[in-house]
Amino acid sequence: MQPSEVLVENNYIGTTPGGGGAEPNQRGIIVRGFNNRIRNNLISNNLQNAIELDDSLATGNIVEYNTIGLPPLCVFGPCESNGNGLHGVLIQDGAARNTVRNNDIAYNGGDGIAVVAAADNPFYANAIYGNSGEGIDLGDDGFTANNNDSSITLPVQAGNENINSPVLGTAGGGAASGTIAGSYSSRNGWYRLDFYAADSCPSLIAADAGQGRYRLTSTTVQITNAGGGTDGSVSFSAVPISRANAPTFFDQPRYVLATATRYQGTSPSGPLSGTSEFSKCSLYQRSAALFANGFE
Structure with a gap:
């Protein structure tokens, strides 16, 4: 067409x-x-x-x-x-x-x-x-591994400038919602991080990443410390994650993964640019339900 x-x-x-x-x-x-x-x-x-x-x-x-x-x-x-x-x-x-x-x-x-x-x-x-x-x-x-040297020449077949994917740390919380931590490295600018969940995932040492079946929430981060041909980085923690209209979603074993998308311009209100591959997964750690209401 x-x-x-x-x-x-x-x-x-x-x-x-x-x-x-x-x-x-x-x-x-x-x-x-x-x-x-x-x-x-x-x-x-x-x-x-x-x-x-x-x-x-x-x-x-x-x-x-x-x-x-x-x-x-x-x-x-x-x-x-x-x-x-x-x-x-x-x-x-x-x-x-x-x-x-x-x-x-x-x-x-x-x-x-x-x-x-x-x-x-x-x-x-x-x-x-x-x-x-x-x-x-x-x-x-x-799977394309992250590269924090922004001065390198990208291969001809590169997609979305081979933008880095997020690196996830601990994810966990209750049945309906929880939080996640991690970091992101790239050139200076604003980025949207979209979180997803999967029922299963390759191991961290596998040659590929997972696939995001269930959409969760998103957040924005800003990188300001890149320079000298080296990417900058930003850490995030206690970022809320949940799935809409699914109050018991995390009662089943879930893995969390994420993508990063660069914003065009100098603010997170502008149009979006290229999106990364999915990150490696983080197993969601379900907190004990015994004390969910604050008492036994």
Whole structure:
């Protein structure tokens, strides 16, 4: 799709009408224009990528409220059999300032979201899980370790300038809500940290990160001490985390992970820029329920 300012909404792509069966395409939706909105579509069973944002003309597009790699209703299963063959969303070759938000992206044969040779693309509030590759993959080359030397030349295939992901410390609290600590390193500026939860996660020494299935809360941090080719850093502690309308959410074992998104400009009220990969996970430590009311 090369036209611009087009709404693509309420379609079944790669499925029969109603979404009950598979009618795969080679690829789902290809966008090479600007200011398009891809909203509320079911995009599953396709042989390659579900959505591609491709080329430097693909700017300012919004991908939101889509179901990617799943059936319309995951009641009877198996939900895993509906994934697209490669990535859920691929952003590449100079595509910039495209927002991916509030989508369910699961069970695809590649990454949930992959970014290759493209920058300034923000992602937030997505449910990303069960994909064969990374949840978010900058460079489409597997998990990207943080690098605090801002003077290095990025590889050609870098995604979102290979922005660092947060480093999480202790997470814990009650059934409905808790807090998390950690740190973030990057160049000077404001950053949005989005927290997610997962039912399981790779170990800290594994070669990949987890995938954020459940959206939690977010916060903002500012870095002011970068200089001399070295990133600055900021620590955070006692940041509240919770899941909306889920008062017993943390009664089940949960892992917490996070992304970082740079704000454009000099304040946290401006537009968002590029988003990181998911961080490594922190196991949520459930506080003892015995003293929840202050007495035995």
